Amino acid sequence: MPPLKRRRMRENKANRRKFLTGSAFGLGSAWIALHWPAILAAQQYAHDAMASGQRVPLQFFSAEQATEIEAVTAQIIPSDGTPGAREAHVTYFIDRVLVTFERDKQPTYEQGLRDLHSKTIELLTSAHEFSELKAEEQIRVLTAIEDSTFFEQVRVHTIMGFLSNPEYGGNYEQVGWKTIEFEESHVHAPPFGYYDAEHTKSKS
């Protein structure tokens, strides 16, 4: 694997284009709530889409909005030697939840994105978009809005998108789970951790 830092820079550059053209990522399934057969159907759809190389388009955000949101999520869970929100495709997760079970949060994002833009210009007069700022500048802007409803919502959604089941479109290829060393499996076997291993050894 190439060093993550370099990969991240490449991704940053390609970012806008990627959102404009749909996706170069393979996505998890489209999220369909409540009905298990529907989820199975969705998984099949995602599987077919990936196999045929089709794009899964954004459903709520415009490409420009997605670029801004992705920049925010990438400061909440940065890609700093291990995968972060960006590699987990958190923006796609948020896009999905905003058209499904978190529809009522759409206004928070719409207003929040406008406020983010004004705050960016207010603090950094020469700036245009939050996503174009340097990391330190982005952290400065986010620190200024960290008590807002918008920021808290993006924070919660970023964590959800990083660590929820990949079926929802985030936690791509389980990078979130791998980053915190959570191993998803139907079967584990003892010893589970350091202390019970030590305990078992001392008993035998």
Place this chain on the structure above:
Amino acid sequence: MNQSVSSARKPAVTFRANAPVDFVVVGAGGAGAIVAKQLSTAGFQVVVLEQGPYLRESSFHHDELKFKDTYDPPFIGQETLTNIHSLQPNTFRKSDTEKAEVAAAITYGRCVGGGTVHFTANYWRFHEIDFIERSRWGSIAGTGFADWPITYAELEPYYTKAEWELGVSGLAGASPFDPPRSKPYPLPPLPIKSSGVLFERGARKLGLHPFPAPMAILSQPYHGRSSCQHCGFCEWFGCEWGAKSSTLAAVIPLAEKTGRCEIRANSYVTKIATDKRGRVTGVSYFDSHKRGQFQRAKAVVLCANGAETPRLLLLSKSNLFPQGLANSSGLVGKYLMIDQSAPAQGTFEHPLNEYKSVQVTRVAHDFYDSDPKRGFFGGGGLDGRFDWYPMGYALNGMPPDAPRWGARFKASLRENFNRTMMVLAHTTTLPVASNSISLDTEIKDAWGQAAIRVTFKGHPDDVKNLSFFRDRELELLDAAGARQKWAFPISDTTLGVHLLGTCRMGNEPKESVVDKFHRAHDVPNLFIVDGSSFVTSGRNQPTCTIQALAYRAADNIARMAKSGSIETSI
């Protein structure tokens, strides 16, 4: 039809729509499934009406968004296994002088198997003291603190029956505080986890007596069911292996096998009907298409939990029962006892990997009994556990000094997710009359019925007790060698689980709703068997006792029915 081994199970009976049957059981949960199985085994025809869906093992997945419920903010769960607050709103207030506001005030299991599908599977018997505590301690002002009309000795055979029929893992005699038992556990304890080793280490250093947690999860194959595979998704999840001894896995198949028990899922009961003489005639319910239905029965057994049971009785008021059915005492819905908690957490030097296997492997009952020297009433048990999943941990479970976002947040998450454990106390809740389930006067559910209104404020002794236990938790984490430890704040409880006490059992019709055999004092063919029968809370691990009561009640109901001593309207 060719029958392979796997499809050898006979299809369950389907009774002709609304034809009269012997018993209607309302609720297919921890108690209802047992009552239905016992009565159908005894030869009676039984229809079980369950408001939730009939899910199978194949529906259960490791999906935190779908299954982990609304217990913690930001309340993102989809309530797949529990009551659905968007369809069944609750309101909450601390006292009857306040206006109740819409809030997620109670959570209970809403599917075939009820709460036993998603429960952690802690399976503690009550101790002898739990039934006679009022006599030992004396009265407590402002409460309905009372002895039970039955003793531990009367219930003991049914505890044993529950443990052996359902499948419980544990080690008899491992705790010096255990009550007497007629038989050991059917299965040995589950393997110890790092949280168990550290709990044991800390407890021993403090002179306490930790022991293997009794769990309704199979440590070995049992009755044709798989043993636990340690996937770690027990609390709030259904077990995809069928290794958790839910009534869905362990009891419902036996009930259906009799050919006399129909589980009718997605059936939302709204009223219990009575005739002019005050006998129950059956129940009204909405089927899965929201069509009104009526199921006639010779007798009704209400097993709908400590919140829905009193609501249903209150909704069933009539000219003959103007205060609600079976409510001449005025105590239906009163004395609500819910689980209050104040956990503490610690982090350790090496990885615990607590996300694997069952949540709890070690318990201590040293502080079970209340002690006058503490200056207040209250007792409880401690367990070592980890009941977080990745998303919930990152949102609500991290050390208090961890930043909420950014590189240092991520570093703390990576460092601590696998190094954290919790010590949790399960403590007494006193029965206070003003703590209650009642009908909201404004809010209705999606079926047009009055919403559940919860009024609750913990008794001052409950709160002192929580604070006492929080100190014990922190001491234990310290003694176990935690490098960092912290307690969650003790705040007013606003979300109820383990809903108890709202149709209490007793010998006096003026002071209780059901008699010692769970028959409503006011209605000869109505029985109530669930957490609502509790007189006191025990130490808030109620499932084992609810199920022992269910076996005992069902045996008595069957005996009465056979001897013709249940007066019916049919």
